Amino acid sequence: xxxxxxxxxxxxxxxxxxxxxxxxxxxxxxxxxxxxxxxxxxxxxxxxxxxxxxxxxxxxxxxxxxxxxxxxxxxxxxxxxxxxxxxxxxxxxxxxxxxxxxxxxxxxxxxxxxxxxxxxxxxxxxxxxxxxxxxxxxxxxxxxxxxxxxxxxxxxxxxxxxxxxxxxxxxxxxxxxxxxxxxxxxxxxxxxxxxxxxxxxxxxxxxxxxxxxxxxxxxxxxxxx
Amino acid sequence: xxxxxxxxxxxxxxxxxxxxxxxxxxxxxxxxxxxxxxxxxxxxxxxxxxxxxxxxxxxxxxxxxxxxxxxxxxxxxxxxxxxxxxxxxxxxxxxxxxxxxxxxxxxxxxxxxxxxxxxxxxxxxxxxxxxxxxxxxxxxxxxxxxxxxxxxxxxxxxxxxxxxxxxxxxxxxxxxxxxxxxxxxxxxxxxxxxxxxxxxxxxxxxxxxxxxxxxxxxxxxxxxxxxxxxxxxxxxxxxxxxxxxxxxxxxxxxxxxxxxxxxxxxxxxx
Numbered sequence: 001x002x003x004x005x006x007x008x009x010x011x012x013x014x015x016x017x018x019x020x021x022x023x024x025x026x027x028x029x030x031x032x033x034x035x036x037x038x039x040x041x042x043x044x045x046x047x048x049x050x051x052x053x054x055x056x057x058x059x060x061x062x063x064x065x066x067x068x069x070x071x072x073x074x075x076x077x078x079x080x081x082x083x084x085x086x087x088x089x090x091x092x093x094x095x096x097x098x099x100x101x102x103x104x105x106x107x108x109x110x111x112x113x114x115x116x117x118x119x120x121x122x123x124x125x126x127x128x129x130x131x132x133x134x135x136x137x138x139x140x141x142x143x144x145x146x147x148x149x150x151x152x153x154x155x156x157x158x159x160x161x162x163x164x165x166x167x168x169x170x171x172x173x174x175x176x177x178x179x180x181x182x183x184x185x186x187x188x189x190x191x192x193x194x195x196x197x198x199x200x201x202x203x204x205x206x207x208x209x210x211x212x213x214x215x216x217x218x219x220x221x222x223x224x225x
Numbered sequence: 226x227x228x229x230x231x232x233x234x235x236x237x238x239x240x241x242x243x244x245x246x247x248x249x250x251x252x253x254x255x256x257x258x259x260x261x262x263x264x265x266x267x268x269x270x271x272x273x274x275x276x277x278x279x280x281x282x283x284x285x286x287x288x289x290x291x292x293x294x295x296x297x298x299x300x301x302x303x304x305x306x307x308x309x310x311x312x313x314x315x316x317x318x319x320x321x322x323x324x325x326x327x328x329x330x331x332x333x334x335x336x337x338x339x340x341x342x343x344x345x346x347x348x349x350x351x352x353x354x355x356x357x358x359x360x361x362x363x364x365x366x367x368x369x370x371x372x373x374x375x376x377x378x379x380x381x382x383x384x385x386x387x388x389x390x391x392x393x394x395x396x397x398x399x400x401x402x403x404x405x406x407x408x409x410x411x412x413x414x415x416x417x418x419x420x421x422x423x424x425x426x427x428x429x430x431x432x433x434x435x436x437x438x439x440x441x442x443x444x445x446x447x448x449x450x451x452x453x454x455x456x457x458x459x460x461x462x463x464x465x466x467x468x469x470x471x472x473x474x475x476x477x478x479x480x481x482x483x484x485x486x487x488x489x490x491x492x493x494x495x
Contacts, residue, residue: 127312130307130309130312131312133271133276133307133312134307134309134312134313135313136276136296136297136300137274137276137296137300137304137305137307138300138313138325138326138329138373139297139300139301139326139329139330139377140297140329141295141297141329155315156315156325158315159314159315160311160312160313160314160315163311163314163359164311164312
């Protein structure tokens, strides 16, 4: 992910995408990984168009192959960026992420808040859909009118959603309180992460590759297409 | 008139929720969709006003193919009361909550006043007209959700699990309201797995399992078929279980009032 942020060269981005494809195949999530990247295609097209329009609107910049190429580069980089995120969340559960953060001595209260936020996202999406269904059934048309009217029409969607979120958070607070959340400063865990040899290998490889990426970008400065 | 012709529906995640649905519901009918969780009841209801469009086949509501109509235009004829009433609420008062849909459908202010007033009276919510919908009790919220729909007087009213979280008195009130609306000529479609509630209403029952209709018949016929109910993970109504146990007295399993069954037992024992 960090390497993707440093480089814009097509060769490096292609290498990153190929490596990610191999990693996703090894992790047996290639199908879902490729579907996620494909699902983001409207966003990728939007980034390309936004970049292109911005570039040609700058003073002294005209419509040229160079501006198309640079906009394509930005959109291509986004693919690598989204693919990195996708592979991370497809192979790591919120609980595993929480365990890793706990191991890094992040206070459990914050870890719990973080895990809950991730875990509740699909539930909220489901609730949002049922609210939209309810309001559309009352004749609410979200697609009609100018931007201001459309924004106003989102009030009947946002108010019930906010109420649901608040109610759910109160219920969650009560549920964890009755389970003695925060009763002791140092809690124990059912499962704890332990570094094994393959973890050390993966970590070392990542550090070496990332160090090389920094070296070639800022110190040795090689020119890539 | 509602017609489902070979309707199939598959959700974007690949789950096939409806398959080979062929169904005809006449104007003014009282129909109950029954079946276990995930049988496809709510998915079927959402096809009535076009919230979901069939993956294949077609749904015709009052002569309109739902694939070619907007949800807003279909909703004038089909009012759906969803399971979670609170998903609807956003207005500061009960009055404004009911009038919201009427404004969307373009009614005149005078008509809106009359209709909201009628809905409040019909659902016995007059005392709460200036109260926040969020401060009502569970039963009152359900009644408000129904008032919201009845206010624009759709020809078809669909209720998704209307008895969830309701006590006995509230259920009785709900039965009374449903009967009244049905007598006024409205087509009522109820999705529920509350067998006692449905047994009291005695509607036409469409039994669903795994996205298919496995039985379409009247309450007396469907609710006394114990093997069919078991297949749909439904418990038979208490009166049916009682008459089934009384088989040794020559009493056939049937839906009946406790007083009638008591008299029948006395007659047989004599």
